[in-house]
Amino acid sequence: MRFSANLGFLWTELTLPNAIRAAAAAGFDAVECHWPYDVPADDVAAALRETGLPMLGLNTTRGGPGENGLSALPGRRAxxxxxxxxxxxxxxxxxxxxxxxxxxxxQGDAAHAAFVDALRYACDAAQGRVILIEPLNHYDAPGYFLRTTAQAEAIIAEVGAPNLKLMFDCYHVQLMEGDVTHRLVRLLPLIGHVQVASVPDRGAPDHGELNYPHVWEVLTRLDWDAPVGAEYKPGEDTDATLGWLRGAQAR
Incomplete structure (x- = not known):
């Protein structure tokens, strides 16, 4: 299996270009990030070329203080x-x-309509890129509009764009719905990216209530060949938490 380092959580003490270099040195196959906008894109692109790592994805901005995205907020279309x-x-x-x-x-019908409108705009403007939506659990993100895979599935069907996909974060799905591997199997045609972290502490995927060796087996059986995103909070030096990576990559 192949893995992507989510640099929103890993090597956060480094600049983004140096975090990309650290991910390459650690043996990751790709990188992804949250909100890179304070870093010149040319600097990031140079580090990607230097290391040979692809950038899998990034998030739209959170918005103002206390916000966590803008696309489902009525009256904030522009x-x-x-x-x-x-x-x-x-x-x-x-x-x-x-x-x-x-x-x-x-929440509510107006938020749903705003989100669908924003997603149709994004899918039309994407120029071949994938647009992802991700359900977030209500413990870490209380009040977030998108909460479950069923809600995401319905929105993807309503938007009807082939480049709109589900970000299947095993951590969020386990906290909100459970039954992670059966959901992976059923939702596979809709999934554009898979992310992992331990449950419930969001640490490295080597402990907790989710059996990640079994998740790796299921993903292998499903012929999932894209890098899986390691989006976990290391709680210490990132390099000290990477013991899980070698065994998982060997599958």
Missing amino acids: EARAAIDQALAYAQATDAAAVHVMAGFA
Whole structure:
């Protein structure tokens, strides 16, 4: 199996270009990030070329203080579209494969309509890139609009764009719904990216209530060949937490 280092959590003490270099030195096959916009895209692109690592994806901006995305916020259409444009431009400059469009804190029919509108805009503007949506658990992100894979599945069907896919984060799915591997199997045609972390502490995927060796087996059986995102909080020096990586890569 192949793995991507999520640099929103790993090697956060380093600049983003140096975190890319650290991921390459550690043996990761790709990188991804959260909000890279304070770093010149040219610097990131140079580090990617130097290391040979692809950038899998990045998020649209959170918005203002206390926000967690703009796309499902009624009355914020122009800002949501500007955030999508910003993310797609950065993705173009760094050859990132996907953009995660963040919904934000909102509920109700107006929020649903706003999110669908923003996603249709993003999918039309993506120029061959994948647009991702990710359900977040209500412990870490109370009030976030997108909460379950069933909700995401319905939205993907409603938008009807072939480049709109599900970001299947095993950590969030386990906390909200459980039954992770059966959901992986059933939702496979809709999944654009898989992420992992231990449950419930969001540490490295080598402990906790999810049996990740079994998850690796299921993904292998499903012929999942894209890098799996390691989006976990190391709680210490990142390099000291990578014992799980070698065994998982050998599968």
